[in-house]
Amino acid sequence: MLNKNKLIITEGEITLKTLIVFAIMILVPFVSSAEMDRGKMLYDSWCAQCHGYEGDGKGYASGQYTLPQPRAFDSGTYKFRTTPSGERPTDEDIIRSTRKGNPGTTMPPWTRFTDDEVNEMVEYIKTFEEETFEYDAEPFQMGKAPAVSDALLTQGKEIFDKAKCWECHGKAGRGEGEKGWQDNFKNDWGTRAYPTDLTQAWEYRGGATVEDIFRTVTSGFDGTPMASFQSSYSDEERWSLSHFVTSLQTERKTGSALSVKKVDAVPASTDDAQWDAADYLDMPMSGQLMFEPRQFAPVITNVRMRSLYSDSEIGVMIEWTDKKPNKGDDGLPSDAVRLQFPVTVSDGPEKPYFFLGDKNHPVNLWFWKASDNTAVEQNAKGQKENDLVQQEKNDMLAAANYSDGHYRVLFRRPLDSGDENDITFTPGKFIPISVTAFDGAQNEQGLRATVSGWYYVMLEPPTPMKVFVMPPLVGLAFIGAGMGIRKKLKEGIG
Amino acid sequence: MKKLLIIILTLAVSIAFTADIDAKKKKKKKGKYKVTEVTNGGSISGKALFAGGTPPADETKALTSEQSLCGDSLPAEKYLINGNKEIKNVVVYLDGIKEGKAVPKDKAFVDNVQCAFVPHVSVGYKGNEIDIKNSDPVFHNVHSYIKGKTTYNLGLPDPGSMVTKKMKRDGVMEVKCDSHPWMLGYVFISQHPYAVATGDDGSFTISDIPAGKYKVKAWHEGFGEIDLGKITVEAGKTAKVNAEFK
Numbered sequence: 001m002l003n004k005n006k007l008i009i010t011e012g013e014i015t016l017k018t019l020i021v022f023a024i025m026i027l028v029p030f031v032s033s034a035e036m037d038r039g040k041m042l043y044d045s046w047c048a049q050c051h052g053y054e055g056d057g058k059g060y061a062s063g064q065y066t067l068p069q070p071r072a073f074d075s076g077t078y079k080f081r082t083t084p085s086g087e088r089p090t091d092e093d094i095i096r097s098t099r100k101g102n103p104g105t106t107m108p109p110w111t112r113f114t115d116d117e118v119n120e121m122v123e124y125i126k127t128f129e130e131e132t133f134e135y136d137a138e139p140f141q142m143g144k145a146p147a148v149s150d151a152l153l154t155q156g157k158e159i160f161d162k163a164k165c166w167e168c169h170g171k172a173g174r175g176e177g178e179k180g181w182q183d184n185f186k187n188d189w190g191t192r193a194y195p196t197d198l199t200q201a202w203e204y205r206g207g208a209t210v211e212d213i214f215r216t217v218t219s220g221f222d223g224t225p226m227a228s229f230q231s232s233y234s235d236e237e238r239w240s241l242s243h244f245v246t247s248l249q250t251e252r253k254t255g256s257a258l259s260v261k262k263v264d265a266v267p268a269s270t271d272d273a274q275w276d277a278a279d280y281l282d283m284p285m286s287g288q289l290m291f292e293p294r295q296f297a298p299v300i301t302n303v304r305m306r307s308l309y310s311d312s313e314i315g316v317m318i319e320w321t322d323k324k325p326n327k328g329d330d331g332l333p334s335d336a337v338r339l340q341f342p343v344t345v346s347d348g349p350e351k352p353y354f355f356l357g358d359k360n361h362p363v364n365l366w367f368w369k370a371s372d373n374t375a376v377e378q379n380a381k382g383q384k385e386n387d388l389v390q391q392e393k394n395d396m397l398a399a400a401n402y403s404d405g406h407y408r409v410l411f412r413r414p415l416d417s418g419d420e421n422d423i424t425f426t427p428g429k430f431i432p433i434s435v436t437a438f439d440g441a442q443n444e445q446g447l448r449a450t451v452s453g454w455y456y457v458m459l460e461p462p463t464p465m466k467v468f469v470m471p472p473l474v475g476l477a478f479i480g481a482g483m484g485i486r487k488k489l490k491e492g493i494g
Numbered sequence: 495m496k497k498l499l500i501i502i503l504t505l506a507v508s509i510a511f512t513a514d515i516d517a518k519k520k521k522k523k524k525g526k527y528k529v530t531e532v533t534n535g536g537s538i539s540g541k542a543l544f545a546g547g548t549p550p551a552d553e554t555k556a557l558t559s560e561q562s563l564c565g566d567s568l569p570a571e572k573y574l575i576n577g578n579k580e581i582k583n584v585v586v587y588l589d590g591i592k593e594g595k596a597v598p599k600d601k602a603f604v605d606n607v608q609c610a611f612v613p614h615v616s617v618g619y620k621g622n623e624i625d626i627k628n629s630d631p632v633f634h635n636v637h638s639y640i641k642g643k644t645t646y647n648l649g650l651p652d653p654g655s656m657v658t659k660k661m662k663r664d665g666v667m668e669v670k671c672d673s674h675p676w677m678l679g680y681v682f683i684s685q686h687p688y689a690v691a692t693g694d695d696g697s698f699t700i701s702d703i704p705a706g707k708y709k710v711k712a713w714h715e716g717f718g719e720i721d722l723g724k725i726t727v728e729a730g731k732t733a734k735v736n737a738e739f740k
Binding site: 075076077084085086131135162163164167178179182183184185188220222223224225226227228229231232 | 558559633635637639642643644645646647648649650651652655657658659662663670672673675
């Protein structure tokens with residue numbers, strides 16, 4: 001009995017042990033890869049739409065929807081690193097790109113994940129191409145940025161010239177350098193590489209601080225024509241270059257309205273010094289996404305507006321970067337820019353539909369094309385082809401200039417053209433304005449365009465005459481009264 | 495009986511898992527070259543020859559910049575075939591040799607001279623360093639690739655500037671310059687020492703090979719890769735084989 005019982009217990013023990021061993025055998029691989037599984041789960045939920053479920057950079061939101069293309073992790077090539085050219089990125093490098101995003105691309109800064117979750121995603125991303133991560137890499141020391149000084153900026157400029165940064169990035173740093181536009185200028189993934197416009201800080205893919213620039217010139221952007229200068233120049237030289245590059249960055253002034261100053265005569269030339277002195281408003285641009293053909297990946301990211309007016313005339317100047325101009329003679333559409341105003345300014349907040357107006361709110365368009373360097377006036381009341389009409393009487397004068405990757409287009413017109421289809425400018429009134437820009441190189445024309453939202457221009461009303469007359473009069477009266485009192489007192493003493 | 499079944503099942507599963515792990519480890523170790531002392535090794539020698547009718551003429555590349563320094567055009571150096579149809583810059587190598595002599599310690603070298611890479615084709619050994627130089631007074635960036643993937647991209651702005659990098663991966667490394675689209679060169683990176691490039695007369699000799707039977711291949715930038723078959727190497731003797739391209 002006892003024996004039998006014992007035997008049963010033993011049998012039970014064996015079965016239990018067997019089952020436990022069996023369970024462990026099955027579970028061990030799962031437990032050890034649980035971290036990876038969570039990384040995959042998060043990646044599939046949040047990253048794969050662009051970067052692809054297989055890490056090939058071909059998610060359904062890639063292609064025409066993004067420029068540059070999402071990183072193909074299966075290539076094992078990483079642009080943003082603190083390691084020498086050709087080496088694997090550190091985990092921190094991938095974490096930085098995830099946390100900070102890449103300006104000017106569709107990669108946003110991701111803040112919704114915990115540090116653990118980001119780490120798990122990084123581990124998963126590394127599995128798409130494992131060979132890269134089999135080799136150790138020695139990250140370079142960033143050190144601390146030296147304080148900026150004139151001497152440092154001078155040295156930085158010398159290196160910018162000597163290192164031939166301008167051959168691609170252009171002498172003005174707008175990415176207009178000739179070498180950057182050769183046919184071979186492609187990245188490892190076969191798409192065209194554009195040298196960065198160094199004047200527009202919001203487009204620096206790897207970030208625009210002096211530290212970011214130092215990291216970029218040191219490591220290069222692997223997979224692109226941007227080379228590493230780690231061995232070519234000392235840390236000190238690369239810091240000075242980085243400081244110089246930050247000095248090229250323009251100050252972006254965004255807002256909702258531009259105040260327009262009155263001058264004796266609106267300058268007729270785009271390079272008149274009065275324009276440089278005039279205040280400006282920067283308008284962030286985005287692709288036109290409401291009507292076919294849409295533009296998902298615009299290259300023009302900003303237009304700058306300046307404006308001056310006189311007793312009879314208004315001038316509006318639009319400036320933007322175009323790294324390679326198109327005049328319509330290279331098989332691509334001509335570059336162009338168009339200002340849009342409501343025909344009638346409403347007293348309330350009501351404005352026409354933001355793109356080409358609507359049936360009840362027609363718009364007045366000022367349209368300049370690089371191909372013939374002239375501007376015409378148009379009206380539109382919708383997006384269909386016959387909603388747009390060319391005006392027969394043209395009150396527009398235009399002047400344009402392209403140099404160093406930069407367009408300046410100046411429109412001039414009487415404040416009141418006497419045409420009922422035209423906008424009339426009344427000082428003191430907020431007048432809605434928006435801009436549509438067309439980059440021929442991006443096949444932009446018609447509805448495929450880069451657009452701004454509505455902004456305002458306000459012609460500063462002239463200062464009333466009494467402002468100039470009254471204070472001196474009051475002053476004179478005061479002096480006169482004082483003199484009188486003095487005289488009286490003197491007489492009194494005498 | 496049930497007990498036995500469960501035990502067998504457990505064992506089977508555990509073996510399956512261990513086998514899987516082993517397979518992964520093996521995959522990583524595959525192709526690792528082992529250094530041994532080679533005494534009285536044999537050799538393979540021969541010539542790279544064009545065996546077809548008229549050999550292709552070398553191509554010419556038009557320059558799109560730096561004409562004042564380098565002229566309007568440069569030879570591509572792609573088909574360097576002499577009157578005897580002997581081909582220069584063919585790399586002949588033993589494919590997949592597992593063990594043999596140590597890899598020479600010599601650095602590989604590529605220079606930018608007159609808007610072209612010199613040497614145009616060379617052999618380097620995995621794990622060794624490569625010196626990359628710019629002798630021109632213009633900016634060059636040496637942007638190299640293995641199978642289309644960037645191995646490095648180095649800016650060499652100043653004349654005489656040189657960068658030293660390690661060759662971590664093996665394969666045919668294409669060397670390009672983004673600044674000058676016509677520039678192209680190759681470094682054949684081998685993980686073992688049994689790879690040589692042919693000279694002007696198309697001849698090659700691979701020596702100190704441990705006696706045995708080896709698969710021999712030949713690579714050329716224009717003709718591609720050909721198989722020279724399995725060659726038996728006897729101790730102290732030289733086996734003859736030609737690399738014939740068509």
